[in-house]
Amino acid sequence: MIFGAFERMLAMRYLRARRQEGFISVIAGFSLLGIGLGVATLIIVMSVMNGFRTELMGRILGLNGHAAVYSRTGHIEDFDQVAVQVASIPGIFSVTPQVEGQAMLVANGSASGAVVRGLRPTDMKAKRLIAQNIIGGSLDRFEGRDAIILGQRLAERLRLGVGDKVTLISPTSAVTVMGSIPRTKAYDIVGLFNVGMFEYDNTFVYMPMEAAQVFFQSGQTVNALEIFTTDPNNIRRYRLPLLEALPSDLYFFDWQQQNSSFFNALQVERNVMFLILTLIILVAAFNIISSLIMLVKDKGRDIAVLRTMGATRGMITRIFFMTGASVGVLGTAFGSALGLLFCENIEAIRQGLQKLTGVTIFDPMIYFLSKMPAEVDPWEVGTVITMALVLSFAATIYPAWRAARIDPVEALRYE
Secondary structure, eight states: OOOOHHHHHHHHHHHSOOGGGHHHHHHHHHHHHHHHHHHHHHHHHHHHHHHHHHHHHHHHHHHHOSEEEEETTSOBTTHHHHHHHHHTSTTEEEEEEEEEEEEEEEETTEEEEEEEEEEOHHHHHHOHHHHTTEEEEOGGGOOSSSEEEEEHHHHHHTTOOTTOEEEEEEEEEEEETTEEEEEEEEEEEEEEEOOSBHHHHTTEEEEEHHHHHHHTTOTTOBSEEEEEESOGGGGGGGHHHHHHHSOTTEEEEEHHHHHHHHHHHHHHHHHHHHHHHHHHHHHHHHHHHHHHHHHHHHTHHHHHHHHHTTOOHHHHHHHHHHHHHHHHHHHHHHHHHHHHHHHHTHHHHHHHHHHHHOOOSSOHHHHSBSSOOOOOOHHHHHHHHHHHHHHHHHHHHHHHHHHHTOOHHHHTTTO
8 A cells, every 4th residue: 555645744634633633632642552551561471471481491491300210119220321321312411310309407496398309419510500500608519428508598598508507307217226216417508509499499409419318218229310301392202212211110201291280371371361461452443443433523524625626535545544553553663662671671670669669579489480581572572563553454444434435515515
């Protein structure tokens, strides 16, 4: 559709309503604002949900691996040999033996449950999510039978720091002449980590494999093999090779099986939010229709004069189409800029609002993450912009058609 200079001039003139047409201008202004806020809200919400999923997935997979092998007997013997067999599968680049169990931490008159994992010092240093987020102490001291590393929030809750001692109590009992009593042992805290995910920083404890084998009395065995792949998003293609490579007494779970309900719930919530927020843009598009219909009714005499002077129905249609489309284009541009700017500074905005209102906006105890993430997907932004423009353009079709159908004779009969 090609617009002439006269059509563009007249369309822009109709956008700048005079005093007696002020109400129409107000409705058009609210339409522009509605489209802008709808587009901005959609971009912000989709970006936050993308960031939330990416950050959560990165932290879950960074600590738990992409898959894990377990034994039906509870102990994996000859685990190094099994690890070599699994690592020979194409696409698997890391297999880490570990001893995992639960224990009670006691210190300074407080107690807390924790997930304890025993790793070899070399494997611990290779776990980048932990190694790159050590905020106290050093992994160089992660060795022997008395060393332990805690999450920062767990240490803060128990009022502990690097160099302090903490007592671990095993849920299983040791049989003595006095009867069955829980096994306890004191450990030196050699490091603190903060991966930015509340659940892990508040729950996880790491110790050398040798110490974990002694504490959980697993002998020279482990109870899990942690697997990392080159393509975690396509983890399904590793399931059959793993089944063929593992002995019959071993089985495995991948991250999609372990967290399927959680990530499916995130996807459903994301789709529902997209549909709900699209209604904001749809309502704004209806405002464009109402404002243009009122403008056409108010400009009936002008349209009739233009028709008598030789203006075609196509020209009238293009004039009013451009008038309404301009509102949609300006609103979409404003909303896109606002949404992208908000996403770029979302954490600073969150902290500012929290200080201003005194209300916790993004509680890490509820959302698992200590910072509000936002990841802008160019394809999604393009989809939102395209949808807003299509709805805006569609909203102008009926009023423009009505304007072009005005009969000059009827419009000027009583003038």
